[in-house]
Amino acid sequence: MKIAVERSGGFAGMTVRxxxxxxxxxxxxxxxxxxxxxxxxxxxxxQGRGHRGGRRHPGMPDAFQYDLTVExxxxxxxxxxxxxxxxxxxxxxxxxxxxxxx
Amino acid sequence: xxxxxxxxxxIPPHVLERIALNGDDEQRQWALQxxxxxxxxxxxxxxxxxxxxxxxxxxxxxxxAGTGEKRxxxxxxxxxxxxxQAKVVRGEGDGPTGDDAVNEAFDGLGDTYDFYYDAxxxxxxxxxxxxxxxxxxxxxxYDNAFWDxxxxxxxxxxxxxxxxxxxxxxxxxxxxxxxxxxxEVGLQYFGQSGAxxxxxxxxxxxxxxxxxxxxxxxxxxWLIGEGLxxxxxxxxxLRDMVNPGTAYDDPVLGKDPQPADxxxxxxxTQDNGGVHLNSGIPNRAxxxxxxxxxxxxxxxxxxxxxxxxxxxxxxxxxxxxxFARATLRNARSLFPGNGDExxxxxxxxxxxxxxx
Numbered sequence: 001m002k003i004a005v006e007r008s009g010g011f012a013g014m015t016v017r018x019x020x021x022x023x024x025x026x027x028x029x030x031x032x033x034x035x036x037x038x039x040x041x042x043x044x045x046x047q048g049r050g051h052r053g054g055r056r057h058p059g060m061p062d063a064f065q066y067d068l069t070v071e072x073x074x075x076x077x078x079x080x081x082x083x084x085x086x087x088x089x090x091x092x093x094x095x096x097x098x099x100x101x102x
Numbered sequence: 103x104x105x106x107x108x109x110x111x112x113i114p115p116h117v118l119e120r121i122a123l124n125g126d127d128e129q130r131q132w133a134l135q136x137x138x139x140x141x142x143x144x145x146x147x148x149x150x151x152x153x154x155x156x157x158x159x160x161x162x163x164x165x166x167a168g169t170g171e172k173r174x175x176x177x178x179x180x181x182x183x184x185x186x187q188a189k190v191v192r193g194e195g196d197g198p199t200g201d202d203a204v205n206e207a208f209d210g211l212g213d214t215y216d217f218y219y220d221a222x223x224x225x226x227x228x229x230x231x232x233x234x235x236x237x238x239x240x241x242x243x244y245d246n247a248f249w250d251x252x253x254x255x256x257x258x259x260x261x262x263x264x265x266x267x268x269x270x271x272x273x274x275x276x277x278x279x280x281x282x283x284x285x286e287v288g289l290q291y292f293g294q295s296g297a298x299x300x301x302x303x304x305x306x307x308x309x310x311x312x313x314x315x316x317x318x319x320x321x322x323x324w325l326i327g328e329g330l331x332x333x334x335x336x337x338x339x340l341r342d343m344v345n346p347g348t349a350y351d352d353p354v355l356g357k358d359p360q361p362a363d364x365x366x367x368x369x370x371t372q373d374n375g376g377v378h379l380n381s382g383i384p385n386r387a388x389x390x391x392x393x394x395x396x397x398x399x400x401x402x403x404x405x406x407x408x409x410x411x412x413x414x415x416x417x418x419x420x421x422x423x424x425f426a427r428a429t430l431r432n433a434r435s436l437f438p439g440n441g442d443e444x445x446x447x448x449x450x451x452x453x454x455x456x457x458x
Contacts, residue, residue: 006372008372008373009372009373009374009377009378010245010246010248010378011246011247011248011267011273011276011327011340011378012245012246012264012327012330012340012378013340013341013359013360013373013377013378013379014355014356015372015373059291059292059296059374059377060248060249060250060251060291061248061249061277061280061284061291061299061300061303062246062247062248062249062276062277062280063246063248063250064246065372065373065374067371067372080371084250
């Protein structure tokens, strides 16, 4: 499973890219990432926003914009949302990916 | 209907203001009298702007109107991202605490309030004395500050790239101005209208700093976020309004990506369509205009921008060109004739590649 996060915007307007490839991690750690992704329930977020990838709503001033892509078993899920629009499990996921890559 | 309540009861204040600014002497007198009935400072300000002098009959209005009282509250999030759990650490009338972030937020909100009140007789974000709430220590090493529609939120920074976001007064002015923009024109936070929203926050944020330091346009550094980059990062600030694209150049951060004119306009889906990137273009137009006029930025160039965001004809979806034309329209209302206030503005927009 590949989990990619692109964080853009914010007051500074700087873009940060981070990625986790679970194939390169010990099995236990990989399973932990998979359960984080499952908890984040990205498909329902994408459907709830009524789009796939593109942005529809104007954002909240200076909030971060997250672009999250998960590739797994040949499938691909992508969510683009402002930080306040992400439910806590999805926010947890993007923050963990950024911390992991540092 | 009482006899004394005539047509003026039906005419909204912004229309009266237009008449006060653009009408002939008789119309102006009528509009000003009507406006003065609500005893607002703004009416008096318009009277001054229109007549270029202080008419004696409006001196009392200036003396009476407006309270100019700030209502600040600083909350400590204590590292949480849940604003509702934050605790109050400093309110209006309280002395400094031992926490720099708390005191900087408190003072920065005060400077921003004073700037808007003294320069434009604006009574807080909504012009109705709205309470100013600042939240500090938001999140863990949070590299950001934002306006959530009701309050200003400041992170501590990670200490490696950014220090705490309260350290720059223009950041505080920037966030509060998002509230002002939202209450006035409500520029949509996406694409060109979003870049204008961002630029308006930088323009007024920079002027808050200039006002607090009593600087003229030539003395100002026109930097946004000076002091915000952590020690060791190669950069002067986050943005440079006079020379967009030159604020930083660092192995970790990369190079400041802001374009300085329309030839470098960035098309992207990131950052709500590049709102923090393309804002460099209108930022530079403003800085060039203010520097060309000289003196205090807020007195002429800032007044034109302020009237523009309050212009009922400016739409929430405004693009660079429509905004630029609105600045010209408002400059012509404020400064009749074809003086420097007009030609310098046309020249500034031309230099950044925006047709007016």
